[in-house]
Amino acid sequence: xxxxxxxxxxxxxxxxxxxxxxxxxxxxxxxxxxxxxxxxxxxxxxxxxxxxxxxxxxxxxxxxxxxxxxxxxxxxxxxxxxxxxxxxxxxxxxxxxxxxxxxxxxxxxxxxxxxxxxxxxxxxxxxxxxxxxxxxxxxxxxxxxxxxxxxxxxxxxxxxxxxxxxxxxxxxxxxxxxxxxxxxxxxxxxxxxxxxxxxxxxxxxxxxxxxxxxxxxxxxxxxxxxxxxxxxxxxxxxxxxxxxxxxxxxxxxxxx
Amino acid sequence: xxxxxxxxxxxxxxxxxxxxxxxxxxxxxxxxxxxxxxxxxxxxxxxxxxxxxxxxxxxxxxxxxxxxxxxxxxxxxxxxxxxxxxxxxxxxxxxxxxxxxxxxxxxxxxxxxxxxxxxxxxxxxxxxxxxxxxxxxxxxxxxxxxxxxxxxxxxxxxxxxxxxxxxxxxxxxxxxxxxxxxxxxxxxxxxxxxxxxxxxxxxxxxxxxxxxxxxxxxxxxxxxxxx
Numbered sequence: 001x002x003x004x005x006x007x008x009x010x011x012x013x014x015x016x017x018x019x020x021x022x023x024x025x026x027x028x029x030x031x032x033x034x035x036x037x038x039x040x041x042x043x044x045x046x047x048x049x050x051x052x053x054x055x056x057x058x059x060x061x062x063x064x065x066x067x068x069x070x071x072x073x074x075x076x077x078x079x080x081x082x083x084x085x086x087x088x089x090x091x092x093x094x095x096x097x098x099x100x101x102x103x104x105x106x107x108x109x110x111x112x113x114x115x116x117x118x119x120x121x122x123x124x125x126x127x128x129x130x131x132x133x134x135x136x137x138x139x140x141x142x143x144x145x146x147x148x149x150x151x152x153x154x155x156x157x158x159x160x161x162x163x164x165x166x167x168x169x170x171x172x173x174x175x176x177x178x179x180x181x182x183x184x185x186x187x188x189x190x191x192x193x194x195x196x197x198x199x200x201x202x203x204x205x206x207x208x209x210x211x212x213x214x215x216x217x218x219x220x221x222x223x224x225x226x227x228x229x230x231x232x233x234x235x236x237x238x239x240x241x242x243x244x245x246x247x248x249x250x251x252x253x254x255x256x
Numbered sequence: 257x258x259x260x261x262x263x264x265x266x267x268x269x270x271x272x273x274x275x276x277x278x279x280x281x282x283x284x285x286x287x288x289x290x291x292x293x294x295x296x297x298x299x300x301x302x303x304x305x306x307x308x309x310x311x312x313x314x315x316x317x318x319x320x321x322x323x324x325x326x327x328x329x330x331x332x333x334x335x336x337x338x339x340x341x342x343x344x345x346x347x348x349x350x351x352x353x354x355x356x357x358x359x360x361x362x363x364x365x366x367x368x369x370x371x372x373x374x375x376x377x378x379x380x381x382x383x384x385x386x387x388x389x390x391x392x393x394x395x396x397x398x399x400x401x402x403x404x405x406x407x408x409x410x411x412x413x414x415x416x417x418x419x420x421x422x423x424x425x426x427x428x429x430x431x432x433x434x435x436x437x438x439x440x441x442x443x444x445x446x447x448x449x450x451x452x453x454x455x456x457x458x459x460x461x462x463x464x465x466x467x468x469x470x471x472x473x474x475x476x477x478x479x480x481x482x483x
Contacts, residue, residue, distance in 0.1 A: 028334050031334060031337075182355075183355075183356070186354060186355035186356045187356060189354050189355075190354045190356065190357050193354060197368060197369065214352075215352075215354050218333060218334070218337050219333045219334075232315075232333060233312060233313065233333040233336055233337070235313040236312060236313045236314065236315060236333075239308065239313045239314060240267075240308075240313065240314040240315050242268075242315065243270070244270030244271055247269065247270055247271055248270075248271050251271070
């Protein structure tokens with residue numbers, strides 16, 4: 001099996017400071033990888049470099065495109081990268097308002113992604129929008145409401161529907177459950193697990209919540225000060241952490 | 257089916273003076289298809305540690321752990337995931353689930369992951385739950401609020417939903433009443449009969465006598481304790 005994403009020796013510097021450095025990994029189709037670490041450890045920098053939002057200073061990010069096999073997304077042209085961002089990739093922001101158009105209806109938010117890949121038939125677009133809103137448990141009578149009229153949890157689910165409607169193969173998520181209350185978080189976790197399972201998605205999830213990665217991620221990468229200090233199977237890293245920092249992280253979790 | 261060859265492990269506690277605790281050395285054991293082997297030894301001797309090493313959630317320092325064609329001790333994460341999906345089942349002592357997911361879906365999940373259709377998976381889950389005496393009115397509820405015994409039975413139902421060729425059982429009969437205990441014993445017998453290789457930890461002496469073909473005393477693998 002060939003990897004869906006191949007990251008080699010990636011580095012990003014902010015002047016003299018390290019954003020992230022020396023990152024290499026392969027992600028295979030259907031795999032979910034979690035990236036954990038404290039604030040400032042470089043996990044969001046890494047995610048943004050992978051998703052093409054930031055230009056890395058060094059290294060390669062190769063993505064298995066449908067037509068040409070593995071292509072380095074760092075050196076490909078801007079239009080090609082944007083096309084990937086609209087089709088095979090999806091990016092779920094921590095704050096739903098960063099990923100939604102707040103002045104466009106819920107249906108319009110979902111439909112816009114479809115129109116970006118040349119869907120033109122209004123009836124079809126609306127039908128698909130209704131289908132996806134249903135999958136993320138937003139009832140059909142809310143389709144013409146704007147996201148500003150939605151709760152935080154609903155906005156996050158709408159953002160997920162908007163991102164997944166084009167059938168992406170790789171989803172980047174930045175703290176997808178951060179800032180939501182725990183009952184909403186649980187529902188979102190179940191939704192994400194079902195979508196990953198049913199659509200065969202690959203995903204990279206940045207979070208600082210170890211409970212979230214235990215339930216969602218197959219694999220885990222632990223970052224500290226811009227470096228990857230440990231990688232492995234999620235339950236192995238959490239149950240038998242090898243690096244001192246991971247041991248500290250795991251033993252610092254408060255028990256409920 | 258399962259072959260543990262000269263395996264060792266130690267824990268290093270970096271935040272507690274870098275204490276190194278050797279917990280296992282020279283561990284070897286073989287389990288054939290259709291065989292059930294009990295791990296015995298006092299508390300702390302390393303029964304659960306060895307089981308977790310076989311499942312891959314503890315790292316192995318040296319040696320080989322073959323389950324089918326996969327060496328868990330050296331396999332990449334995705335190989336271990338594939339192994340757990342279709343080959344190696346594990347019934348732990350604790351149920352770990354996404355909150356608010358209905359019990360029946362918790363039990364059906366291993367089937368969905370292996371490609372069984374949603375309706376068929378739920379039907380099989382229902383059969384298992386009924387057999388383990390979980391009242392039908394509870395199936396639509398999340399198991400997080402269930403009693404200890406009920407949670408354990410949900411865990412067992414989930415662990416037996418897919419017919420894994422290799423099974424790890426960590427105290428499957430603890431905290432069960434006599435009726436349910438008998439059901440679980442029968443389920444383990446059936447798994448043996450269909451050819452599953454089973455490694456179990458049973459403090460329940462009678463259960464061990466009834467199910468297991470052999471015993472392996474892990475005390476012999478514990479550095480500093482070996483006679």
